[in-house]
Amino acid sequence: MAADQVEQVRRFNRTVAERVGVLNDHYLGGARPYGQARLLWQIGDGGTHDVRGVRERLGLDSGYVSRLLRALERDGLVTVEPHPRDKRVRTVRLTEAGQRERAFLDDRSDALAASLLDPLDARQRERLTSAMAEVERLLTASMVSLEELDPGHPDAAHCLRSYAAELGGLFDGGFDPGNSLLPDPGELRAPRGLFLVARLHGEPVGCGGLKLPAGAPAEIKRLWVSPGSRGLGLARRLLSELEAHAARHGRDRVRLDTNKALEAAMRLYRDSGYTEVPAFNDEPYAHHWFEKRL
Structure with missing residues (x-):
């Protein structure tokens, strides 16, 4: 990446x-x-949270989160307890005092946001x-990590189930993974x-x-992005990473097939350099077949 881009990011962060x-x-x-305030706000809605989930959402080291929680607990703002069904898991919730502190933070945060906008005219505020x-969207995209996992891993299984469920609602006649060429x-x-x-955020x-396959082009299967994470360029990133692998x-070639509903x-695929080709398999859910030379 360019040095001037790195410097721009650093200036932005400082500002x-x-x-x-x-x-x-x-x-x-x-x-x-700020660290304590941000953690308090994240715990925030009055429910009980898994400490590990909160830590992963904020991307913080476990030791640092423990120190922050001790400070908040000492001030009577949170209660940290073992999970009732798994003593190895810690849970955290706000006390009544913690809820009042969070409401204070919300009010002050609204005031801070207004102070950023107030000196600007209407056009500048819109800009x-x-x-x-746009910055939030791109920063969120930069926080996504890719990891090679066994298909039986719980996170992989979650994605495959979600993939099948979504296609089941989109395809004429539904979608049964067992009838696909990749059961x-x-x-x-x-x-x-x-x-x-x-x-x-760990999810x-x-x-x-x-x-x-031996002696044949590589083939991409089960490319899926959750609806809430679309618009981050993640499908294109996954596709590019699979091509690199x-x-x-x-x-020197990679293939894929897809359904007309998608x-x-x-x-x-077309924007990424794939060309439609004659059918190279008898996938029952496919209507279009694509190939790209790497």
């Missing part, structure tokens, strides 16, 4: 940190620094909020293939598989 007040010991004029929405997840397990899972949000395994997928 935001200064403008929103994270450098102050008493964030938003309250009694605690700023639109730019913020056996072992075809996406080394050395016959591989399976990628995308995670955001699986997308997947893609690659078959590596195919090339590293010595394949119009957005077909646009992605």
Whole structure:
């Protein structure tokens, strides 16, 4: 990446940190620094939360989260307890005092946001909020991680079930994975293939598989992104990563098939350099077949 792009990101980070007040010991004029305030807000809705889930959502080290929780617990704002069904799991919830503190943070956060917008005219406000929405989308995309997993891993299984359920609602006559040409997840397990899972805030949000049949082009299967994570460029990223894996395994072509109902997928394939070709298999759910030379 270009050095000027790196420098722009650093300038942006410094400006935001200064403008929103994270450098102050008493964030938003309250009694605690930003880390404690942000964790308190995340716990926030009055329910009980798995500490690990909160930590993964914020991307924080477990030791740091433990120190923050101890400080909040000492001030009577949270209660940390073992899970009633699994003593190895810690849960956290806000006390009444914690809920009042969170309401205070909400009020002060609204005031801070208004103070950012108030000096600007209507056109500038629209420009700023639109730019913020775009930055938020791109930063979220940058937080997605890809990992090669066994198809039997719980996160992989979750993605495959979600994939099948969504296609079942889209295809004429539904979708039964057992009737597809890939009923056996072992075809996406080394050395016959591989399976990628995308995670955001520790949760699986997308997947893609690659078959590596002997003496034949690689084949992409089960490319899926959860509805809530679409618009982040994740499908294109998964597709590109699967192509890179195919090339590293010595394949010079990659194939895939798709259903006529998946119009957005077909646009992605064409935009990514795939050309429609005659049918190369008898997949019962396929209406279109594509190939790309790597």
